[in-house]
Amino acid sequence: MVRLITQNLLSCPSKVCAYPTNFPLSFRNVERLEMVEAEFNPGFVRGFLRKLEWDALRKSAGELGNTDLPEQAPDYTKPDEVSEELLRTIHHVLLEIVVQDGQMVCPQCEHVFQIKDSIPNMLLAEHEIRK
Ligand SMILES: [Zn+2]
Incomplete structure (x- = not known):
């Protein structure tokens, strides 16, 4: 399932590409988006903050029409101080x-x-795969 939680960890696997310029993958020609309700678990979101590439997440969310994330990334070293409102916004995204x-x-x-x-x-063609 393509959600931002996975896309935010995804970079291009081609051997001609390398991090960080092969990241994030841009969404294009999105013809069908679906909103799927997921149970809000504030502890999970707090724990996930440190794994997020915030600027990439904001960019990708914007490509999908969501501009709710603030420019300033939450301080993942102080997860307990992140407001529930922001956690809910991140959860949704x-x-x-x-x-x-x-x-x-x-x-x-x-x-x-x-x-x-x-x-x-x-999948890439055989000659494109990084070994
Ligand atoms: Zn690439």
Whole structure:
């Protein structure tokens, strides 16, 4: 399932690409988005803050029409001080926006990864695979 919680950890697997310029994959031609309710677990969101690439998350959320995340990343070293309102916003962005049909595009090599029925096709041709 293509949600921002997974897309935020995804970079292009091509051997011609390397972090950080192969990240984040941009959403393009998103034809079908679905909002799926997920149970809010503040402890989970707090624990996940340290794993987030905040600027990438804001950019990707914006590509999906969500501009609710503040510019300033929450301080993951003080997770207990992050407001419940912000945790709920992050929860929604990470878990409840599902890309059903569209594309993810590598910002470096511009390879297009198709998403169909929320399954991303991350396969590359043999000569493109990083070994
Ligand atoms: Zn690439």
